[in-house]
Amino acid sequence: MNDTPGWASPGSAPSDGPQPGGHPPADQAQPADQPDQNPHGPAAKWSPVQPPPGQWSAPTGAPQQPGQTPPPPPPGPGWGAPQHPGGYGGPGPAGYGAWGAGWGGPPPAAKPGVIPLRPLGVGEILDGAVSAMRTHWRTVLGISLTVAVVIEVVTVLLRGLVLNDRASTDALDDPSATLSEITRAMGDVMLDSAVVSLIQMIGMVIATALLTTVTSRAVLGRSVTAREAWQDARPQLPRLFGLIFLLLLIAVGLGAVGALPGILLAVSGQVEAGAGLIVLGGLGAGVVALWLLIRFSLASPALMLEKQGIGKSMSRSVKLVRGSWWRVFGIQLLAMIIANIVAAIIVVPFTLLGAASSGDGISGFVNSSGSPGWAFLIISGVGAVIGSMITFPITAGVTVLLYIDQRIRREALDLELGRAAGLPGYDTSPTTPRS
Known part of the structure; x- marks a missing residue:
């Protein structure tokens, strides 16, 4: 029998033997380039020149012989036309339909939690951080609120009791101020900013450490309480503070090395040249510090998730x-910009309200006259706490998801995550050795 759909000759019928009357079967007919012996037979309706098998189409209006199966239509472009259940273009086992639809690529990756188990894009990392915060909002906001309150209390006390008398910018607005007065005022402002930034950085690292467990469980589609997150992070906290101290020591050392030539030049009597060299050295040290900070930016999640030491995590x-x-x-810069925009939307109204409630009013705050009072510090601190409750989870989630993404790209961590999530098809996958 030669009745394979799409490959049988035109006009053939499903038959194995000779036709009644002694005529041979249609699939054994004479070649197309020879004259037809029966001009009134079915083959007379067809052109002597036929397309290759599987690409022809029946002429419009051509009658079909009784009992003859009409030929199938030609395949559509890209093998995307539906064929039959379970075929490449129709429903069937997972993945076959996706491959049949115009070669659209492999089936989508499994997504047990907030991210798909494959290398991530920028939008997926940001969306995963927000999804983890939205899905586990009680735990996330509880941790963020606790860390933010502690950080802001320390910041308000330092600025109100220690730094309030030093952070004076009057010399910067005085045209007749000497170079030493300007240098001292700039140093006071930089000291105030450095102390506040240091406290905020410590709070950010602690929040990242506590939220690492929440985000890692959210990747697997599982929830975790604040108590479980604390129990998981508590054994690593001493090492985490050691990591923070070491990173700060490196940053301070780089700043000292960068400013040392200018300081020596200023001590020798060339104050102006020394001040300029200090600025240049500080900029150079800042660039090197930024480069090292990014290189060590994944040390905190590595320390918390892999239970490594300080040196190993770095x-x-x-x-x-x-x-x-x-x-x-x-990615981290984009996350920081988004977090700061959100924080500014929340903090600015509280800052204006605190300035209005202070003794000098908003005009005194705008003109930078006087020192901020307790009312301003407390009200602006409340706004900072609310802003940190939103920004901490975003920045911490982005850091953790960046760590997971880099391990997926380099170490096939998605296989381990699939097995941990209990997904079918991942339990038999071989374990990829860690590089």
Whole structure:
């Protein structure tokens, strides 16, 4: 029998033997380039020149022989036309339909939690951080609120009791101020900003450490309470503070090295040249510090999730960031910009309200005259707490998801995550050795 759909000759019928009357079967007919012996037979309706098998189409209006199966239509472009259940273009086992629809690529990756188990894009990292905060909002906001309150209380006390008398900018607005007065005023302002930034950075690292467990469980589609997150993070907290101290020591050391030539020049009597060299050295040290900060930016989640020591977590971060410095820097910079915009929307009204309730009013706050009072510090601190409740989860989630993304790209962590989530098809996958 030769009745394969799409490959049988035109006009053939499903038959194995000779036709009644002694005529041979249609699939054994004479070649198309020879004259037809029966001009009134079915083959007379067809052109002597036929297309190759599987590409022809029946002429419009051509009658079909009784009992003859009409030929199937030609396949559509890209093999995307539906064929039969279970075929490449129709419903069937998962994945076959996606491959049949115009070669659209492999089936989508499994997504047990807030991210798909594959290398992530920038939008997926940001969306995963927001989704983790929205899905586990009680735990996330509870941790963020606790850390933010502690940080703001320390900041308000320092600014109100210690830094309030030093952070004076009157010399910067005085045209007749000497260079030493301007330098001292700039130093006071930089000291105030550095102390506040240091406290905020410590709070950010602690929040990242506590939220690492929440985000890692959210990737697997599982929830975790604040108590469980604390129990998981508590054994690593001493090492985490050691990591913070070491990173700060490196930053301070770089700043001292950058400013040392200018300081020596200023001590020798060339004050103006020394001040300029201090500025240049500080800028150079800042660039080097930023480069190292990005290289070590994944040390905190590595320390918390892998239960590593300080040195091992820093080396793990360097290995994961190697070759992707600009990508990691760009994603973290974008997350920081988004978080700061959200924080500004919340903090600015509280800042204006605190300025209005102070003794000098908003005009005194705008003109930078006088020192901020307790009313301003407390009211603006409340706004900062509310802003930190939203910004901490975003920045912490982005850092953790960046760590997971880099491990997926370099170490096939998605296989381990699929097995941990209990997904079918991942339990038999071989374990990928860690690089």
